[in-house]
Amino acid sequence: MQNLNLFNLYTDILNKNKIDYLVTGSVASIVYGEPRLTNDIDLILNLFDNQVDTLIAAFPSDLFYCPPREVIKVELRRSLRGHINLIHHETGFKADIYFVENDEFITWAFKHRQNLTLFNSTISLAPPEYVIVKKLEFYKEGNAQKHLTDINGMLLSSKNIIDFEFLNKIIIVKGLNDLWRSVYDKSKDA
Template identity: 35%
Template sequence: MAYGEPRLTNDIDIIAAIEEKHIAGLLSAFSLDEFYISEDMIRDAIKHQGQFNIIHPASGLKVDIIIKRDTPFDSSRFKRLRRIYPAESYQANFSAPEDVIIKKMEFYQEGGSEKHLRDIAGILKVSGNEVDKEYISEWARRLGLTEIWDAMLRRLSEKS
């Protein structure tokens, strides 16, 4: 995790602006002998702004490719991407910590998994002074996440 405390994870999540015209190139980038990737799943994900997987069975690595949605929030978070250099030999774009927190709150609201709240707490613990809480509060209000955000802030203030 780029902003919080590391945890063992089962997958990697990537948000991508993939369109029909990208499918052939994406499929050709992964050897079908080594990876599981389904053209039908890609097409369905694009059509419904959902997600599909790329799986490397030999290692157990699973990458969830989440299609960028045509929403004000996704537009905002794509404008706020941060380029991080995890190693000298490559770079990657990551969502800003505020946007990760907002998505984690959405995931929590959808499925209720405590791991999302732990991730949020970890981000605030490690990157707290750098996090724009006003930005999060505004998007929490707009996305109906205020109750979760307020509970997180209360939880953190009780631990301080």
């Protein structure tokens, strides 16, 4: 597993600059599930146009690659999957930054986030239901087995904190029921 201090490299800066975020993706699935190697941290930022300069200043060019202001503003306005990367020069550790879309599920995720302390720092973690749904969507897009493995690990380790009633409703709305049933049934056999 990646050194968790590297994850705090990004979240500490976001916390200090009061930029609202969620940790999601593989890092969230590691926290809720089983350890594995990852090359980056996935973050959803609830960033407003007037915070772009704050974001750029928070990740100075002598320490991080941060895209130009114009690129960030274009991605921030994108209605679906606005995305940038931040890269720490010294370690090469990357943050995949996604911007909040106009989506009720993301709004729900921000309201139901888990605030955890790792290495004396607080991180804002997406709820497990959100992580599972996004992993199912990404698997459906690209068939990368790691997403199903992550879900299985989450089901084995965090089953008692997952709201399955809510999760099943979202999965049906998102058209992921067949895939979910297959993954869930296999996890019961593990």
